[in-house]
Amino acid sequence: MPKAKVTGATSRLKQDYLRLKNDPVPYVTAEPVPSNILEWHYVVKGPEKSPYEGGYYHGKIIFPREFPFKPPSIYMITPNGRFKTNTRLCLSITDFHPDTWNPAWSISTILTGLLSFMLEKTPTLGSIETSEYQKRCLAAESLDINIKNKMFCELFPEYVEEIEKLIKKREEALLKANNSNMNSNREVTTEQQSNMYYILTNLFVIVGFVLLAYMVKYVLISISD
Template sequence: MTNRKPTAMSRMKQDYLRLKKDPVPYITAEPLPSNLLEWHYVVKGPEDSPYQGGYYHGTLLFPREFPFKPPSIYMLTPNGRFKTNTRLCLSISDFHPDTWNPTWSVGTILTGLLSFMLESTPTLGSTESSLYEKQQYAKKSLAFNLKNSNFRELFPQICDEINCRLKTQQQLLQATTTGNKLTTCSNSTGETVTGSNKAAKNYNNNNVNNAAGGTNGSLGGIAISDENDFNENSKNDNTNVNNHTNNKNSNSDSYCNWHSIYSNLIAIISFAIFALIVNYVIKNLN
């Protein structure tokens, strides 16, 4: 017994160095500082899978006889594939010591776990769920994992990544659901986007300038005024028209018609740009 413990510790250190040197795709793993036989892992949902965008936290509990005996495998984050806080019956877990291979490393174990997660084969500890349910679990996994103290301690970089994503999602939600109030959010390129349900009339000059490549708060060289200035100018124009002499009526009517066409054109262009920006942000989030 005393001879096997150093073997387990030595093997743990080897596997840890191997993972740092040659990381496994979609997987991060760290041993608990207070207990090297308890490892925590995070599986990032692969692209084009029901788990895309999700972060799945779990543990590997190694026996002192490792690598001669396999570990217990647990999933802690709700995911729609495995039950949480339940020993998983896999060929790489302690449910099947007869199929265990001592040459398998921590990376091998987690690669096998991810492979089985992407399948639909039932086993003890697995569960069934629809594609929609798995996608909802993926979205909820971000905030769920941040509640776990071990997760926060062992995976600070992933926590920063999750916090960034949650902040972006919240800003996008505010931009798309707010009423007349303008809401500012940042898209994936770091640009600032301002949204409003009156976007066709009121749009921040600087944001339009960034999106359209104009200068000095203009769109292609055409200056854009805010709604109050526009309404005030319209009232002044109407007053001036009424006070003009008959000789100038035709010129005033022509000016009003041109001004109306000009205003409608600006409103249409502004709304189209706003719609493109929102669509771009949504695509980058997905």
């Protein structure tokens, strides 16, 4: 946990942090910035059987000094096909709707609400409409994007390790596919060469028979004469 001047927000966020560690939110991890406890970064790991499966979505939560009496603002950093990046999200758990905010809500509540809304299709300010295919493409791209993000790498080393393994596995699969295609092309070329050899051999045999027939005919005519 980062060191910070003790305030109401600091004390509450430290408590929420401990609760979050003891009772993690499924598919979502969050860590405060070491130098500023009011800024947290989170990662949503795409749930199975969703368009986000295989993706790692990085975002941040900015808490006001008046937290928990005032709500935070939430941003998504990684392109995801659901939310605009680096844009304040309009959710009932953010500062877009202070009238719906409940001071009893914790960081776990915020992360759970964010994941729930991400999996829905309800439009709101900051959301975008994309196809499931585009979301799956962005899920694959998220690996390369996050591995280049300094804050992501500093706060989530366990995910960096996972992503590096996935990227290595993907590269090995691509290399294997390329080698397989090359071998297939070689086999096709060899087969084509074999077919050509077979055709030429048969052609030579036919031509040989034709020449032999003409020679026999010539000899017979000569004998007859």
